[in-house]
Amino acid sequence: MNAQACRPPEIEPRNMPGKWARDIFLVACNELADSIRSRRTLMLVFLYAALIVFAGWMMIRFIESISIRMLTELGLSSYEDADALAPVLWKSAEYQRLTRGFLGKDLQESAAGMHPFGWIFGVMAFTLTPILVMWTSAARLAEDVGNRAVRFLAVRTSRLSWCLGKYAGQAAQLLLALLAGGVCMWVLGLLYMPGFSPAASAGAIFRMTLASWIWGLGFLGMAAGVSQITARHHLATAMGTIALVAVYVIHVLSDKITRHDAWKLMDNLFPTGHYRGLWSLEPACLLPSVVIICALSLLYLFAGHLFFSRRDL
Amino acid sequence: MNTALKLQGIVKRYGKNIALDRLDLVVPRGAVFGLVGSNGAGKTTAMSVSAGLLRHEAGRVSLLDEGPFNPALHAGRVALLPQDARLPPHLRVEQVLRFYGRLQGIPGRLVAGAAEKALAWTNLAGKRRAEVCELSHGMYRRLTIAQAFLGDPEFIMLDEPMSGLDPREQVRIREVILGKEQNQTILISSHRMADIESLCTEVAFIESGRLIRQDAISRITLMHSTVSYIVGAGAPGVLEHVRNLLEQAEWWFEPRASALCVRFPDTMRAEEVNRKVIPVLLQHGLELREVRQGVSLEDEYMKMVESHAPQKR
Numbered sequence: 001m002n003a004q005a006c007r008p009p010e011i012e013p014r015n016m017p018g019k020w021a022r023d024i025f026l027v028a029c030n031e032l033a034d035s036i037r038s039r040r041t042l043m044l045v046f047l048y049a050a051l052i053v054f055a056g057w058m059m060i061r062f063i064e065s066i067s068i069r070m071l072t073e074l075g076l077s078s079y080e081d082a083d084a085l086a087p088v089l090w091k092s093a094e095y096q097r098l099t100r101g102f103l104g105k106d107l108q109e110s111a112a113g114m115h116p117f118g119w120i121f122g123v124m125a126f127t128l129t130p131i132l133v134m135w136t137s138a139a140r141l142a143e144d145v146g147n148r149a150v151r152f153l154a155v156r157t158s159r160l161s162w163c164l165g166k167y168a169g170q171a172a173q174l175l176l177a178l179l180a181g182g183v184c185m186w187v188l189g190l191l192y193m194p195g196f197s198p199a200a201s202a203g204a205i206f207r208m209t210l211a212s213w214i215w216g217l218g219f220l221g222m223a224a225g226v227s228q229i230t231a232r233h234h235l236a237t238a239m240g241t242i243a244l245v246a247v248y249v250i251h252v253l254s255d256k257i258t259r260h261d262a263w264k265l266m267d268n269l270f271p272t273g274h275y276r277g278l279w280s281l282e283p284a285c286l287l288p289s290v291v292i293i294c295a296l297s298l299l300y301l302f303a304g305h306l307f308f309s310r311r312d313l
Numbered sequence: 314m315n316t317a318l319k320l321q322g323i324v325k326r327y328g329k330n331i332a333l334d335r336l337d338l339v340v341p342r343g344a345v346f347g348l349v350g351s352n353g354a355g356k357t358t359a360m361s362v363s364a365g366l367l368r369h370e371a372g373r374v375s376l377l378d379e380g381p382f383n384p385a386l387h388a389g390r391v392a393l394l395p396q397d398a399r400l401p402p403h404l405r406v407e408q409v410l411r412f413y414g415r416l417q418g419i420p421g422r423l424v425a426g427a428a429e430k431a432l433a434w435t436n437l438a439g440k441r442r443a444e445v446c447e448l449s450h451g452m453y454r455r456l457t458i459a460q461a462f463l464g465d466p467e468f469i470m471l472d473e474p475m476s477g478l479d480p481r482e483q484v485r486i487r488e489v490i491l492g493k494e495q496n497q498t499i500l501i502s503s504h505r506m507a508d509i510e511s512l513c514t515e516v517a518f519i520e521s522g523r524l525i526r527q528d529a530i531s532r533i534t535l536m537h538s539t540v541s542y543i544v545g546a547g548a549p550g551v552l553e554h555v556r557n558l559l560e561q562a563e564w565w566f567e568p569r570a571s572a573l574c575v576r577f578p579d580t581m582r583a584e585e586v587n588r589k590v591i592p593v594l595l596q597h598g599l600e601l602r603e604v605r606q607g608v609s610l611e612d613e614y615m616k617m618v619e620s621h622a623p624q625k626r
Binding site for chain 1: 367368382389392393398400404412415416417460
């Protein structure tokens with residue numbers, strides 16, 4: 001009796017084309033569903049949305065005071081000329097000081113003319129996303145290895161398909177969290193901000209949601225890489241957090257303190273070296289950043305996988 | 314070759330501890346094969362190495378005569394019941410099986426039926442909508458068994474399948490194992506000699522990571538040439554009276570099982586032996602509790618372990 005004859009008829013043929021892609025999709029769907037069902041992840045997403053709403057509320061109050069003064073000076077009614085709010089605000093020295101404080105000089109130029117809700121959401125999302133990613137995702141693979149849940153899966157699919165599936169599921173989860181934060185922000189503006197332009201702000205928020213998702217993918221790859229080198233989920237989270245701090249230290253050193261080429265070069269190995277392009281509306285600036293950050297993300301994941309593919313489960 | 318599993322000289326170390334010390338094992342196709350050994354003997358490690366979960370330092374593994382575990386070749390054809398692995402707690406029972414089924418290559422249109430079949434086997438059909446975290450320990454254990462039988466794989470490795478099951482469920486699982494497809498191979502690791510004896514056709518004793526003996530159960534227990542009389546007190550004294558009852562027979566007393574054993578020549582049959590021996594035993598006032606064909610597997614195992622103990626030191 002040979003192996004082919006033994007196989008029950010309902011099993012798909014071995015080496016089925018695209019099986020790896022289907023496995024990644026199945027694991028990703030399961031990961032996303034599990035994340036949604038998991039109260040812990042929902043809690044973190046809720047905290048993330050709450051932080052965005054809180055920060056957005058504070059900014060609304062501040063911008064409101066500037067905008068009302070500006071519109072009054074120009075003799076406009078904020079409710080009638082809602083779409084005029086953004087360009088008017090950008091002409092205000094006070095508003096420009098505010099944006100420079102939050103965005104820095106480089107980003108301020110990129111974000112010039114952007115609806116205030118766009119850059120406020122962008123600042124919040126860019127700040128919180130790496131933390132959210134490290135706290136929710138760095139432990140996900142390690143947890144399954146630690147409690148040996150992976151043993152049920154490792155006899156059914158390849159380790160790489162499993163890792164990529166978990167990564168894709170986490171990426172989808174991140175996108176959902178960012179979209180949820182964006183919707184909260186938009187609703188907040190709709191309810192409380194005078195001169196709110198629903199269409200323009202929705203566009204700006206959506207654009208920054210996608211930008212911060214790409215930004216988050218860079219850290220997600222890092223989290224997935226870290227998560228593959230230990231079976232202890234607390235240790236994985238700690239290592240992810242340390243890696244995040246190290247990345248920011250390198251960025252601050254290269255950007256603000258030394259400006260030495262070596263630091264710059266090192267910074268370019270991390271998403272922090274490429275985030276400026278994500279704020280740009282120019283495809284020539286935007287696309288290289290998107291490609292580089294996605295490539296870095298996969299590079300971190302595969303670096304972790306070099307260890308994971310040889311480890312005991 | 315027609316083997317489900319072949320291990321040749323497998324060496325596996327955990328740091329300085331050697332878990333498998335040049336282990337050789339051959340599991341023929343279609344067998345229900347028992348793996349017996351004391352705690353830490355290497356049974357779970359041997360299964361994990363076979364399933365590709367653990368990397369080994371030396372030796373060769375061949376699954377279904379197709380080399381070491383490779384998900385592209387073996388997914389859906391090889392299944393494992395790991396000992397302490399955790400199922401996703403927030404998935405529903407049927408979702409777990411559908412997810413695993415799809416991943417191991419059961420087509421979407423057939424996966425629901427395969428899941429239902431596995432649930433019916435393990436008496437979990439009424440719990441299909443329950444979340445895994447809501448199951449009792451026994452139900453959880455049955456679900457792990459159900460996933461191993463999902464899709465009728467060619468080779469199933471069960472690590473302590475009866476642990477945590479109530480007597481009724483043990484009987485049910487025993488029936489599932491005995492009712493396996495003819496070309497299915499089942500490898501069972503267990504401390505329960507009664508299970509091994511009643512389920513398996515062949516057994517391997519391993520101690521300190523090495524194979525002590527592998528043989529058919531009937532040969533190890535001398536099934537066709539020995540009768541054991543399990544008796545109450547006074548048996549050693551009766552030994553003198555029965556010794557001359559049968560020509561060319563070998564008598565001995567097994568104190569552990571309180572069994573008077575006789576090994577008879579090929580020319581005789583067990584019925585003849587019983588006809589001559591039982592009246593004598595009763596005549597001498599012995600309390601005859603059980604008459605068993607062959608000796609107990611447990612006694613044979615204990616003898617083998619004891620005879621190998623000096624080598625360990």
